[in-house]
Amino acid sequence: MPSQRRVGVVGLGEMGGAIATRLTHQGVTVFGLDVDPAYRNPSPLFRRAATLAEVAEYCEFLLIAVATDEQVEQVVMGEGGWLECGPVDSSVIVHSTISPTTCKDLAEALSVDGITLIDAGMSRGSGKMVDGSLTLFTGGAPDTLDRLRPLLELYSDNIVHAGPVGAGMTLKLCNNLLLHANRLAMLEAARLAGHAGIDNQTFAAGIATSTGSSWVLQHWGSLDDGILHGGLGDHPFAVRAIRELDLAAGLVTDSKLVLDAAVTTVRRFPKILTRGWPRLADATDWLGLAATGRVVLTTRGAHSGRDHRVELQYLLDENRLIVFASNGGAHSHPDWYHNLTAHPHCTAEIGDTLHRVTVTDLPEPERTRLFERQADIDPVFHDYRAATQRIIPVLALTPTGPARIEYTR
Template identity: 35%
Template sequence: MTALRIGFVGVGRMGAPMVRRLVAAGHEVRALGRSGDARRRVSELGAEPVSFTAAVGTGAAAVVVCVFTDDQVRAVCLDTPLLASMPGGSVLIVHTTGSPRTAEDIAAQAAAHDIRVVDAPVSGGPPDIDAGTLTMFAGGTEDALARARPVLRCYGDPVLPVGPLGSGQRVKLVNNALFAAQLGLLTEAVRLASELGVDEATVLSALQHASGASRAAASVAAKGSVAAFHASVGEFIGKDVATVRTLAAELGATMGTLDAAINAQFFDTRRRS
């Protein structure tokens, strides 16, 4: 495998293990670290810390953006010299879950610099990155995906091509709406079990061996309870639920029963407890 120079923005909960895997694969990684502590963390991962987005993009075959919100993606990619600093023929990979329109707006500016764009939101967490088994929904042209794959395969499998640019976000948002709805239903199932005199740990364990099994149920069972699961990842789920609701409204789509199930979720019902 040819070693690449890769720029990285967003060395947080998800980004840090991605950087670690890229470095372990032999790539030269430059990662943004605006503070002294952030630059120390980047160095500890084996990457080169840089203070400005232009330095992230300079000479990079690929730049990965893995920040928390859609607004942060827009700020990094559209309000800084990042695109202007990247070489022609390079690829920008966006992992953050957000609006397909953000990827399209970035691509419109990137085209002027001969830069390809791939939206590749992810499904999974840090343990999946560590194992190289993170699921990615990749939207973009065949040429863009070909340039992105050597990067994505360092920490992702499967990398699923799902259509043109923006399709990765659309599939991820549908996935997250379904997952959140399953969590809502599971919350109600745990409540029902309690009313029937069965404790939460017992019903969560039993469901893993029955027709009610699901990845949502397995994820909650691994944390021990609905409350513990949402304490761990509720912020991320809540952000994505807000995004899918906003996008559906903008596009004139309806969420139907999915929305009713999401409304039963712990991070909504907790306020009434």
Template identity: 30%
Template sequence: MSTPDVSLLGLGRMGGPIARRLLAALGELTVWNRTPAKAEALRSAGARVVSRPAEAAAPVTLTVLTDLGDVEEVLEGEDGLLAGWAAAGVARPVLVVHGTVSPVRVAALAERLAASGIDVVDAPVSGGPAGAESGALSVMVGGTAEAVDRAWPVLSLVGSTVRHLGPCGAGEVAKACNQVVVAATLGALSEALVLADAHGIDRRPLLELLGGGLAGSEALRQKGDRWLTGDFTGGGSMDNQLKDLRFAAEAAAAHGLALPIATTLAAVYQRAVDDGDGHLDHAGVALSVARHASGPAGPQ
């Protein structure tokens, strides 16, 4: 199967490195971004830069946007993807949603667009910007077998671990599972540091020991320096971490499930956001954990 024509909309902290990787592998890529300067930065690398989403309506169109509302916005209107696919005569295009969005809502979007001959594949990713740059992302895929097959040559370039898990929405459920684990890991490490600090234990050797034992994790490997330097700027925000935990709660509620750990985590990250730290990297939950450690037990 030959690699189809591809476009990518959304060149933020994840979309930018994914686009650069696709450009290197494919030799060509159409890109659009709401802030034109980010798209223009890719022109010298060979990208075809367009000013309207309609001009980025390719047979396989990737969106790396924060929320499903952003995806729906680039679909509609005379400048939108729907108009672009129609004008270009693209038969049965595949819309790949790489953002972490509601599994319930993306499944509803897929059902709605299927009536217009458009397939939706949800394919959230995990691995951060470093994984996006190296192609080492995990890609969690939901959609019909036919649609996923058409998108697969591109998805296999985006990540090194790519798995088709079921119908549209399944990828987002898997991402919700991933985010529960990430949130729990960062929260637990934050509490461990509070305990170590109280006993005068140096953080650096402690983190080295944790990393070398059963407590080791990719989250610790990527975030360890932040806990040593106290620099929590950039990275995946606590606002987004909280959003993802809400999606996990939504997916659980759809099947009548109670998830007490995820519920507690949501309260912990909500407290950090309420503290004004929502814009910081999610490892910054350590600041809120430390801030409230001497108060009543449990999230407030």
């Protein structure tokens, strides 16, 4: 790629900044744009732009490495965005981790003005990004990728063409889902080893050269220690990982596939990242709970035997949590009710506390008394009752001690 070529980079954070630095090392003039002035590049080939219009004046390639779908959309479609000011026949390369659907929509909008777009999700290689060690999962037309490959090869040593626009980001999200699932499994194995008196250093050293090894284990660091000891709170790593898991959850849901490990990861790991593992409750009461709130039940399927999670509103009644099978006023009982009548033992999660509970389907007149009490607190329950001819079941959850894990086949 001739050195006189110019490239615009929007988003000069950890990843975008590393790409900008690598490109200037390769003799490319980079026009960088970011609201945060923290990025520094002493190369005379780096120029900080004030607007996209300034970038468009000099550049035929635009690399986007901002944080969210909304930010990418603003760069491309917003006021003063690339659709408005970008030159005809220019190319947009989306490195931001965003929804594949967003990539497709933006590519279609830009194509009307003769601008091409590919998605190029990023994953670190074995070396440093500033040395060109970077995997790119790309999605786009083959001829477009062939035209852009000389540029991409300046900062990536592994370019994977996954398919049409959106396919690169899909592969990137699959990679990240596997990464986070691997980390979750590794940390739970470390907790299990720790429970048996094996410290983290011995655990990691023993497994690193064995069949259970992985990239995350070989790169065990302070962040993993932080997750094990109460979570990371709003640390940028946790924020980014949770956003990636949310995008992966969309793929899992849309696929309609049975993906138990994926579902467990996208549902459970975000809370673990920020707050650590739930505390197993040793008490057999609900001391300290609010009078009403939300509880997450993990039930066993009446027919499938699989675990299912459902979030419900509860009412505290002395030493019992009361839940209501209102199903929004539908004419049939919710699935979780059938699960609990078939298997009346489950776990109840409130905040960071996990209880094992026994479930009782309450008879009259107690059912009516508690339903009326709930409806007085939240009048929508009057609407639920009026919308259906069925008797809405009311169930009591009584804590029976610490939670336990039951494996089903």
